Amino acid sequence: MVILKTYTVPEQVRPQRLYDFLPGQIEAITSRKGIKKALKRGCFILNNHPADGSEWIQQGDTIHFVDPETTAPKAYTMALEVIMEDQHLAIINKPAGIEVSGNKYRTIQNAIIGKFESTETDALQWPRPVHRLDAATSGLLIIAKTHSALKALGQQFELKTIQKTYHALCIGKVDPSGSFDAAIGSKPAHTDFKLISQSRSIKNDWLSLVELYPKTGRTHQLRVHLAEAGWPILGDKLYGKKGLILEKKGLFLASIGLSFDHPKTAQRILCKIERPLKFETRIKNEDRRWRQYNV
Numbered sequence: 001m002v003i004l005k006t007y008t009v010p011e012q013v014r015p016q017r018l019y020d021f022l023p024g025q026i027e028a029i030t031s032r033k034g035i036k037k038a039l040k041r042g043c044f045i046l047n048n049h050p051a052d053g054s055e056w057i058q059q060g061d062t063i064h065f066v067d068p069e070t071t072a073p074k075a076y077t078m079a080l081e082v083i084m085e086d087q088h089l090a091i092i093n094k095p096a097g098i099e100v101s102g103n104k105y106r107t108i109q110n111a112i113i114g115k116f117e118s119t120e121t122d123a124l125q126w127p128r129p130v131h132r133l134d135a136a137t138s139g140l141l142i143i144a145k146t147h148s149a150l151k152a153l154g155q156q157f158e159l160k161t162i163q164k165t166y167h168a169l170c171i172g173k174v175d176p177s178g179s180f181d182a183a184i185g186s187k188p189a190h191t192d193f194k195l196i197s198q199s200r201s202i203k204n205d206w207l208s209l210v211e212l213y214p215k216t217g218r219t220h221q222l223r224v225h226l227a228e229a230g231w232p233i234l235g236d237k238l239y240g241k242k243g244l245i246l247e248k249k250g251l252f253l254a255s256i257g258l259s260f261d262h263p264k265t266a267q268r269i270l271c272k273i274e275r276p277l278k279f280e281t282r283i284k285n286e287d288r289r290w291r292q293y294n295v
Contacts, residue, residue, distance in 0.1 A: 005065040005154050009057050018046060018063070019053030024187045024218070025158075026065060031219055042068045072126040076110035083271060088149040088264050089142060090116045090127070091271055096138040096250050100129050108141065118145040131157055134220065136235075138276055139166070139255025144263075152263035157217065165257030166212040166222060167275040169282060170231040171244055173198060174208035180225035184218040191215065191225045199283050200290035204244055207234065207286055209279065222253065234282070252279060 007025065022035045022044070029035055038044065039053040045064040046055050057063070081093040094100070094108055101109040108129055116127040123146050130142040130153045144150035156162045177194040196209040208231065212222050220239070226232060227239035234252040237245055246252075257272045 003064050003066050004151060005158065007063040007065070009059055009061040009063065011059050013057070013059065015056055015058050017053065018044065018051055018055045018057050021057055022053070023185070038065075042066075067128075072113055073110050074105065075113035076106055078106075078111045080111060080115070083140065083273060084269075085116065087118045087120050088146050088262070089130075089144055089153070091258065092141050092143060093273055094133055094138055094141040094255075096136055096254075096276075099135040100132045100141065112143055116143055116145050120146045120148075122147040124150065130154060131217070133255060134223075134251075134253075136251035137166075137253045137255065140258045140271060140273060141255070142258065142260075146263075149263040153260065156260055160215060161261065163257075163259040164214055164255060165272070166214070167196070167254050167256050167279065168210050168212060168222065168226065169234045169252035169279055170208045170210055170226055171201075171204045171206075171234055171241065172208060172231040173206040174210050174231050180229065182225060182228055184221055184224055187216075187218055189216045189218045189221050189225070191222060197283075199287045200294070201286040202290050202293060204234075204286075207283060209283065223251075246282075249278065249282070252282065254279075 005026070009021070013021065019035065019039065023032050026035070029038055036053070039051065042050055043066055044051040045066055046057065047062055083091040083093055085091070099107050101107050112127045117123070124144065127143045127145050128150055130144050130150060133139060133141055142153060144153060174193070174195050179193070180189070180191040183189055192213040192215065194211050196211055198206055198208050201207045214221055223233055223236055223239050227236065232240040235246045235249050236251055254275050256275050259268065259270050261267070262269050
């Protein structure tokens with residue numbers, strides 16, 4: 001068993017069941033369903049006793065988030081684009097359409113088995129994703145190769161010192177810049193944004209290319225915030241406007257930037273990639289069609 005994170009229940013938290021406290025506390029688990037599965041797997045220790053989630057917590061209680069697994073998942077073979085790698089971590093460009101982890105065989109967790117080995121004394125038995133991206137979202141994903149890297153990076157996500165940048169192609173005429181502060185699932189959620197460019201579209205009237213800076217990590221945060229503002233992300237089948245959802249092109253949302261402290265050296269790492277080519281292709285095609293019929 002490996003302790004990944006340790007929490008001390010703060011003074012301002014009211015007495016409640018552990019299951020109700022945990023959502024939003026673990027960066028790698030973004031849903032109540034995921035919390036429930038982790039509890040069943042024995043991933044939480046409350047005051048040095050295994051927890052099933054029904055326990056009542058109070059100020060000063062200690063919660064350990066642990067990894068009880070000792071057997072590596074079955075490896076899934078797929079090509080991975082590696083952006084950077086050292087003995088402690090790797091950053092990959094996750095393709096759209098594949099989940100980071102879960103019960104499925106085709107996941108990033110299974111795809112990194114047998115890859116990203118480390119000679120460090122605290123090397124993990126197998127590499128682990130530090131955080132999650134929606135299956136439909138592409139882009140930068142951090143992989144930990146050592147226990148210390150997994151713990152330190154997890155703490156940075158918890159403290160919100162890791163800065164993430166996304167690009168999204170949205171339906172509508174987005175404001176030049178602004179912020180969203182609407183709660184998601186009763187949890188505070190904050191996103192800053194700025195407009196990159198706008199173009200015309202026959203079907204959608206306007207398309208806006210937007211840069212997004214989430215300050216919290218709620219489930220589907222960017223998708224929810226943009227949809228609630230009236231600017232759903234192109235290709236979003238869950239939150240998009242009926243009749244305007246682009247079919248068979250995927251979701252136009254990509255994680256293109258990460259900034260964090262290296263878990264070993266404390267050096268600030270700045271990692272950035274180009275957004276997927278499909279963004280520019282879609283913008284050009286929509287603009288060309290609009291001009292063809294309106295100029």
